[in-house]
Amino acid sequence: MSVETKSPVDIVVNGEPHGTTAATLAELVHERGLTEQRVATARNGDFVPERERATTELRPGDRIEILSPRHGG
Amino acid sequence: MNAPEPAIDTRSALTLYGEALPSRMLIGTAQYPSPHVLAEAVRASGAGIVTVSLRREQARGRTGERFLELIEALGVRVLPNTAGCHTVKEAITTAQMAREVFGTDWLKLEVIANDDTLQPEVFGLVEAAKALAADGFKVLPYTTEDLSVADKLLAAGCKVLMPWGAPIGTGRGLANPYALKSLRAYYPDVPLIIDAGIGAPSHAAQAMEMGFDGVLLNTAVAKAGEPVRMAQAFAQAVDAGRIAFEAGLMGVRDMAQPSTPVAGTPFFDLKRGP
Numbered sequence: 073m074s075v076e077t078k079s080p081v082d083i084v085v086n087g088e089p090h091g092t093t094a095a096t097l098a099e100l101v102h103e104r105g106l107t108e109q110r111v112a113t114a115r116n117g118d119f120v121p122e123r124e125r126a127t128t129e130l131r132p133g134d135r136i137e138i139l140s141p142r143h144g145g
Numbered sequence: 146m147n148a149p150e151p152a153i154d155t156r157s158a159l160t161l162y163g164e165a166l167p168s169r170m171l172i173g174t175a176q177y178p179s180p181h182v183l184a185e186a187v188r189a190s191g192a193g194i195v196t197v198s199l200r201r202e203q204a205r206g207r208t209g210e211r212f213l214e215l216i217e218a219l220g221v222r223v224l225p226n227t228a229g230c231h232t233v234k235e236a237i238t239t240a241q242m243a244r245e246v247f248g249t250d251w252l253k254l255e256v257i258a259n260d261d262t263l264q265p266e267v268f269g270l271v272e273a274a275k276a277l278a279a280d281g282f283k284v285l286p287y288t289t290e291d292l293s294v295a296d297k298l299l300a301a302g303c304k305v306l307m308p309w310g311a312p313i314g315t316g317r318g319l320a321n322p323y324a325l326k327s328l329r330a331y332y333p334d335v336p337l338i339i340d341a342g343i344g345a346p347s348h349a350a351q352a353m354e355m356g357f358d359g360v361l362l363n364t365a366v367a368k369a370g371e372p373v374r375m376a377q378a379f380a381q382a383v384d385a386g387r388i389a390f391e392a393g394l395m396g397v398r399d400m401a402q403p404s405t406p407v408a409g410t411p412f413f414d415l416k417r418g419p
Binding site: 086087103104105106109110111112113114117118119121122137138139140141142143144145 | 173174175176177183196197198199200201202203204205206207208209210212213216225226228234235238241242243245246247313314341363364
């Protein structure tokens, strides 16, 4: 994880306001302790495949979804 | 001594998207009292396909991973859904996310019109089905009994249709058997699975007797007093209904007709009545 001092970027993660110093979606997943989990991500309503998370830069106001498997009917 | 008749293997006959399945029952994984009961109920149902979903994962959460491990241990095919999606865009994004996480291109496509009825939003459903089928998904759409919608879903690339029996979670059985019968008659060669509204094993048997290829249900088992036993009951009902369909049901008559031979009835010659 990045250690330099950065001002947090205000984004929305799973519907909740969130300030983050993560520069990319991959860093955000890491920051939330989900790197080892099978999760799927989307930004502003668009799917972001796992391989593109490291190059997906976070911008103020981004709406991020981080989803994982659940029960379903 | 006569050799025993070979048992009719009604459970090996369902083929969806080229894959032979061990059962004509598909079962949902939601609302069970515990993960253990869920696993036992799925086993008891004999289902070869279970439906699953995607939901938001908390920071440092392990819920998804634990659930996936439970499902993987069952050794069945997972069918991710797009439950809760109200727009084409939401459904497509959810489908893409599900394909990556679950590692399957099979999809139970739901686009919901109304939160009270959970009625399929059929216009969006057709549009999403077209886009997803073109993107390589094997789409199993949750739809109504409407023939014109069915036509459009098939044209969009769906090889299976899943008309509702009744709205999701109602347990009302087959609300419109006449229209479902028409759908069955109109598409004799398309796999049709009754999805939603099944509340009792008799509903499942009815659907199977009508010639539907399978049933997908969840609440009726998960919310039963004893889900594992109810799963067994459904498995038997689905088998019974399928065998009955294959055996050919008698026609319904308006008038009574004695089943015992009339010829040779005693006392025929005696005058009856006062």
